[in-house]
Every structure is written in C-alpha cells, then in structure tokens.
Amino acid sequence: MIKQIxxxxxxxxxxxxxxxxxxxxxxxxxxxxxEDGYKGIETVKKTNFKIAFVDLKMPGINxxxxxxxxxxxxxxxIVFLMTAFFDEDLLKEAVKLGAQAIxxxxxxxxxxxxxxxxxxxKTTxxxxxxxFSIRETLKGILEDRGYKVDVAxxxxxxxxxxxxxxxxxxxxxxxxxxIDGFKTLEEIKKLDPKTNV
Numbered sequence: 001m002i003k004q005i006x007x008x009x010x011x012x013x014x015x016x017x018x019x020x021x022x023x024x025x026x027x028x029x030x031x032x033x034x035e036d037g038y039k040g041i042e043t044v045k046k047t048n049f050k051i052a053f054v055d056l057k058m059p060g061i062n063x064x065x066x067x068x069x070x071x072x073x074x075x076x077x078i079v080f081l082m083t084a085f086f087d088e089d090l091l092k093e094a095v096k097l098g099a100q101a102i103x104x105x106x107x108x109x110x111x112x113x114x115x116x117x118x119x120x121x122k123t124t125x126x127x128x129x130x131x132f133s134i135r136e137t138l139k140g141i142l143e144d145r146g147y148k149v150d151v152a153x154x155x156x157x158x159x160x161x162x163x164x165x166x167x168x169x170x171x172x173x174x175x176x177x178x179i180d181g182f183k184t185l186e187e188i189k190k191l192d193p194k195t196n197v
Contacts, residue, residue, distance in 0.1 A: 005123065006030045006047055007116070010040035010066060011055040011082065016105070020053065023109055029116070037066030044070050049077050050168070051119060053103070053112075056083035056090060064093055071098070078119050082107065117146060124165065125149045128158040128184060129173040138171060155179030155187075162188045 007029045011017050014035070021031040032047065034040035036058055044052070052070055056063035067079050081094050084105040094102060101115060125147050129135045135151045142149045150167070152158040154176055161167075170188065174181035 005051070006032065006049045008032050008034065008040060008043060008047075008049045008052040008054075008070075008077075010034045010037060010052065010058075010063075012036055012058045013055070016055070016082075016107070020107065020112075023113075024116075027113060027116075037061035037063070037069075040066055041069045041073070044073050044077065049074065050123070051078045051080070051116060053080050053082055056081050056087070056094070056102075057085060064090060064097070067094065067097060067099060080112075080115070123147050123168045126152060126158060126161060126167040126170045128152045128155065128170065128176075128181070130154055130176045131173070134173070155181070155184035158184055159187045159191070162191050166192055 007024055009017055009020050009024075009031060011020075012035055017033045017035065021033050024031045032043055032049075034043050037054070038061055040052070040054065054063045054066050054070070058066070063081050063083075067081060070077055070079055078100045080101050080103055081099045082103045082105060083090075100119070103112065125142055127135050127138045127142070127149060128151075129138070130153055132153075135153070139149045139151055150161065150165070152161055156179055158170070158172070172181045172184055176184075
C-alpha cells in the first residue's frame with residue numbers, strides 16, 4: 001500500500017542520492033532521484049510527489065530556488081531541505097517559505113524515517129466497496145499502518161465525499177450496484193486529478 005507514496009531526492013552528491021534512495025526503497029517507498037535542481041523541477045512536472053528532499057547548496061539552481069519551483073508546481077508536496085553547512089540567511093529564507101524541516105548532513109536516517117512516517121500519517125485514503133466486510137477489513141489494515149481512512153458503500157457516496165475532501169489514495173471496487181467503479185473513477189478524476197486510484 002505504501003508503494004503509492006512517491007518521494008523525490010534532489011542532491012548533486014551521488015553518494016547521498018544513492019544511500020537515501022536505497023534506504024527509502026527498502027522501507028517500501030517509490031523513490032526518484034535527480035542530480036540537480038533543474039532535473040528535480042522537470043521530474044515534479046511529470047510525477048506527483050508526496051515528499052521531496054532537496055539539497056540546499058547545489059551548482060546551477062540552489063535548493064531555495066528549487067524548493068520555490070517545486071511548491072509552485074505542486075503546492076501539496078512536503079519539502080525537506082538538506083544541508084551540510086549552517087547558513088543563517090538561507091535557513092531563515094527556507095523557514096519563511098514554508099520548508100517542512102531542515103535536515104543536517106550527515107543525515108540522521110532514523111529521524112528521516114520518523115518524519116516521513118509522521119507525514120504519511122496525514123495521508124488520507126478512501127475505500128469504496130459495497131461489501132461491508134471488505135471495506136472494514138481494508139480500513140483496519142490501512143489504519144494499522146498509520147493512514148487516515150474513510151469509507152463509502154457506493155460510487156455516488158464516494159463522489160460526494162470527493163467534492164468535500166481531497167483523498168491522496170482511493171481503493172475502488174470495480175463491480176458495484178448503481179454507478180460502477182470505472183464511472184466513479186472517471187468522475188473523481190474530474191474533481192481531483194491528483195488522487196491516486
């Protein structure tokens with residue numbers, strides 16, 4: 001289930017990119033890496049990321065400018081800035097712009113995994129199924145993993161819920177009475193194209 005959460009790592013140091021990506025992939029996340037801010041920005045244009053880790057000091061476009069562009073393209077992406085240097089002005093600017101946190105190198109992996117899990121717990125999921133037992137079983141499994149879960153017993157209810165609330169992920173039964181899963185998906189994607197279904 002966690003595989004649907006995409007994480008972007010932007011850093012000009014190959015060692016940091018490889019290490020961080022490897023650890024996050026081992027934890028079950030989808031990870032994409034970029035070696036500079038320009039490539040990171042291009043990647044965000046094509047893929048919806050829940051979380052991005054961006055190095056503060058990079059050649060070309062720095063972490064602050066990269067961060068600004070990522071937030072402009074994808075305001076819901078949570079951005080963590082990484083740095084090996086203490087630069088008070090840059091840090092003040094990062095905080096002012098709304099960076100989730102500034103992480104210092106060498107990176108504390110336990111801290112990183114903890115902050116990701118905290119943000120994953122804010123992920124909202126909707127389970128749409130006409131069978132009560134399936135809805136409740138899936139809800140229980142997902143809640144045990146720390147997700148916030150709502151349920152809907154049919155497509156009409158799901159569409160109404162999607163009008164009021166953004167869901168990061170949805171699980172939709174294909175065969176349901178009334179409006180089927182395909183039509184439900186089509187309507188929800190019109191309302192909220194960024195929902196993963």
